Amino acid sequence: MLIQAKVDSRFLGTIQNSFYGMPDIPGPVRMFLTLLACGVALLIVCYLIRVYGLVPILFSYLKAQKKMLFSQLVKSKESVAGPSKLKIKSAGPWKASTDQDVLERLVLTRAQIDILGERSEQRTLAAVANVSGTESVDVVVSFDDVVTPSLLKSGVKVKCIFSDMLKDNKKINAFVGKVKSYSEDKGAVITRTSSFGYIRRRVFARRKVADQRYIKIKIWRLEGDDYDIDYILDNSAPEIIIDNRQNISENLKNPHVIDISKGGIAIYGKVQTGGSLISRSDKILLCMLIYMPKRKTFEPHLIYAEVRAARSAGNGMSRLSIQFLRSLKIPPRKRSTLFKGQTVMAMNLANPGNSR
Incomplete structure (x- = not known):
């Protein structure tokens, strides 16, 4: 045991002396390496955000957490006051001040839109897509389901309908545009040719059969x-x-x-x-x-x-x-x-x- 202890002490002493033998890093060099590491880390984070769209994911996560906390608060209030005494108002459509607000909202939430074309003098669903970006008056979409590819040719006029919003105290849910480019795999670019307005989703009222x-x-x-x-x-x-x-x-x-x-x-x-x-x-x-x-x-x-x-x-x-x-x-x-x-x-x- 005594021999083993001497060996261990010599081994540890050798390691300790090797660390003491390393020169100290000068302050400016240490600062430069620290800034370089921070810059590389920031570039990696920006790359991940751009490639995987982490901002919408984070936004959805925070929104889900907010809803969960709100529901828990409602349940706690109902347990005290009783469900009949508690009245909760629905949030209603999202409010926007400018067209840019609407575009940012569509991109941030990757909003689902119905792309409609004209055929046989009536509206026809061309595709269901998600908004992935904007460039000036162009709206970039990725397809979720292509229903009628013939209505998505370059230059074709389309109507794009999304979830209701409020702008200037008026309900909006659509814009009119022309297909600038189309690829069934990559998506499409639609150039807006109108301001945001409201379009009824169904042209004709559906009726049940009485008998x-x-x-x-x-x-x-x-x-x-x-x-x-x-x-x-x-x-x-x-x-x-x-x-x-x-x-x-x-x-x-x-x-x-x-x-x-x-x-x-x-x-x-x-x-x-x-x-x-x-x-x-x-x-x-x-x-x-x-x-x-x-x-x-x-x-x-x-x-x-x-x-x-x-x-x-x-x-x-x-x-x-x-x-x-x-x-x-x-x-x-x-x-x-x-x-x-x-x-x-x-x-x-x-x-x-x-x-x-």
């Missing part, structure tokens, strides 16, 4: 723009049929119409055996009968349309959102035979007591 017996639907998937209406109606089986003879409940077990407007229709449907699967952006031929109570007949409609959204709803059902593009002429001989027994169905609706 599912009042509307009948047949859908054929089209392979292209070259199609023969007479051949399809006479020889092709539809992919989807909605023909409820009873006023069924609206659930996922029964095909039915969700809502309808002048611009489109939303349905729950099931592809028939042997039919083709219908996906987003598919062009379709839509045959529709709508019962007119005053005339006591079914009014037939034949429409060239496009599927704007399609997703599985379980139980073999799909939820389809369909945009009407243009009306088609119905062959005269088919007006009363689009659906089997449609004349009898109209008589039963007109005289419910006589129906079996």
Whole structure:
């Protein structure tokens, strides 16, 4: 043990002497190295902020913490005063003083915007995007979902709608612009051609169907723009049929119409055996009968349309959102035979007591 202690003391002494042998760093050199280290650290932080967008992340984190603290405060007040005595006002739209404030808000929050174009004389969703930057009057966006690429070509006029804000005590949520450049992978640059204003998100009001017996639907998937209406109606089986003879409940077990407007229709449907699967952006031929109570007949409609959204709803059902593009002429001989027994169905609706 004594020998081991002597070895350890000699070893430690050697290390200590080696440190004592290092020269002291002069004060100016030490200051220079300190400033250099701080500068390098600052450059690394700026690089990380620019590449990974840490400011929006930090902002979102602080906002979430604020909401959490506020909710805890509300709960503590409710426990003392009771929920009936505590009234909380909603924050409402964010307020801006200038256009620059609006732009900074859009960039800071990476706001989601709907980019809309014109097709068949009606607004059509081109893409869903997030604002990633601004340059003068240009707004830079990255795509979350490209729906209609043909409406994003360079020079095309678009309308961009975002969450509501307040400016000069007026509600704003949109601007009009032109596509300056477009890349499905990298995003787009949109040049603003107007000041900020307000645009209604929906042009046409949606309406629920009061009685599912009042509307009948047949859908054929089209392979292209070259199609023969007479051949399809006479020889092709539809992919989807909605023909409820009873006023069924609206659930996922029964095909039915969700809502309808002048611009489109939303349905729950099931592809028939042997039919083709219908996906987003598919062009379709839509045959529709709508019962007119005053005339006591079914009014037939034949429409060239496009599927704007399609997703599985379980139980073999799909939820389809369909945009009407243009009306088609119905062959005269088919007006009363689009659906089997449609004349009898109209008589039963007109005289419910006589129906079996």
